[in-house]
Amino acid sequence: MANQPPLTDAIIVAIARLVDDSQIEKREPTHSDIEFQIDQAKLTCADPGRLSSKPVGKSKRVRGVLNWALSNNPSAGEALVSGIISTVQGYGGFRSTSSNYCGSEAIANLTAVFATQGWDLSSDGSLQPRLLDSLTGKALTEALQTYADRARRGSLDSPLLAGTAKDLLEATAAHALMQRWGSYPSTSNFPTLLGQAFTALGLATPSDPVVTGEPAHKRMERAAYDLGCALNALRNKVGTGHGRPWISTITPAQARFSIESMGNIASLMLDALTPSRCP
CATH class of the missing domain: 1.20.120 (Four Helix Bundle (Hemerythrin (Met), subunit A))
Incomplete structure (x- = not known):
C-alpha cells in the first residue's frame, strides 16, 4: 500500500478534470469503466451515479466518490486514484494523438498536484513515488x-x-x-x-x-x-x-x-x- 498514490483535495479536483468530457465530444473511459474501478476500490456505497435518480457526469461521479473516501476511507480512495489513472492511460488519455486525449492543461494540473505530494507523473501517464534517496x-x-x-x-x-x-x-x-x-x-x-x-x-x-x-x-x-x-x-x-x-x-x-x-x-x-x- 505504500506505493499507492496520495489523496488530497487538489488531487481529487485534478483527477475529476481528467475524465471530464462534458464540454467536448464524448471520450473513453466510459461510465462503465469508472464504475468498475469504483467497485474494485470497494467504494460502491459512495457512488453518486448509483445513489441519484438523475444522470451524474463522469467528473462529478469521480469527485463525489473521492471526496467521500478522503473523509471516510483514504486507502480505498488512493486505490481508486491509481485505478482511474491506469484506465485513462490504457485508453490513450495521455497521448496527444489519441481521440481520448485528456488535454495538456488537465494533465499539467495533475502532474503539478502530484509533484507537491512527492510523486512524479510522466508524460505517458506512469505514476511513481519520488525516490527519497x-x-x-x-x-x-x-x-x-x-x-x-x-x-x-x-x-x-x-x-x-x-x-x-x-x-x-x-x-x-x-x-x-x-x-x-x-x-x-x-x-x-x-x-x-x-x-x-x-x-x-x-x-x-x-x-x-x-x-x-x-x-x-x-x-x-x-x-x-x-x-x-x-x-x-x-x-x-x-x-x-x-x-x-x-x-x-x-x-x-x-x-x-x-x-x-x-x-x-x-x-x-x-x-x-x-x-x-x-x-
Whole structure:
C-alpha cells in the first residue's frame, strides 16, 4: 500500500478534470469503466451515479466518490486514484494523438498536484513515488512531511518509504541529523539514532533527567521516544518488501495505530526541524 498514490483535495479536483468530457465530444473511459474501478476500490456505497435518480457526469461521479473516501476511507480512495489513472492511460488519455486525449492543461494540473505530494507523473501517464534517496535538504524535508501527514491519516500500511530501506522514523531521524550536524551515524542502532535526533532537535528523551517544574511537553517527548523505539521493533526486518511490513503477531488495529503513531512522531521531529511549519 505504500506505493499507492496520495489523496488530497487538489488531487481529487485534478483527477475529476481528467475524465471530464462534458464540454467536448464524448471520450473513453466510459461510465462503465469508472464504475468498475469504483467497485474494485470497494467504494460502491459512495457512488453518486448509483445513489441519484438523475444522470451524474463522469467528473462529478469521480469527485463525489473521492471526496467521500478522503473523509471516510483514504486507502480505498488512493486505490481508486491509481485505478482511474491506469484506465485513462490504457485508453490513450495521455497521448496527444489519441481521440481520448485528456488535454495538456488537465494533465499539467495533475502532474503539478502530484509533484507537491512527492510523486512524479510522466508524460505517458506512469505514476511513481519520488525516490527519497535522491532528495536532500528542503526537498527531502517536504517529502518526509508528506509521508508523515499521510501516515497520520492512516493512509500507509507499510512503514517503508519509496527508494529507501528506511522506515519513516529512521529516515526522518537521519535527515534531522544531516540538517543539524551535517552527518549521521549510519551504523548506529535505531534507539541511538532516534535519541541523537531528538537531542539535536531539542526534544527530551528518557536519558534526560526530569527537572522539577519542567514544561509538561517534555514528558510527552520522552514518551514519543519510547513509542518510536517500540514501533521500530514491530517492523518486520526479514524479507522487507516481500511480505507483511509488521511482525506476524501484530493485529490490523495495532498496525493502523503504529503507522499513525509513526506519522505523529515524525511530524514532531519535522516541526522541531522547521518550526515555522503551520499545524
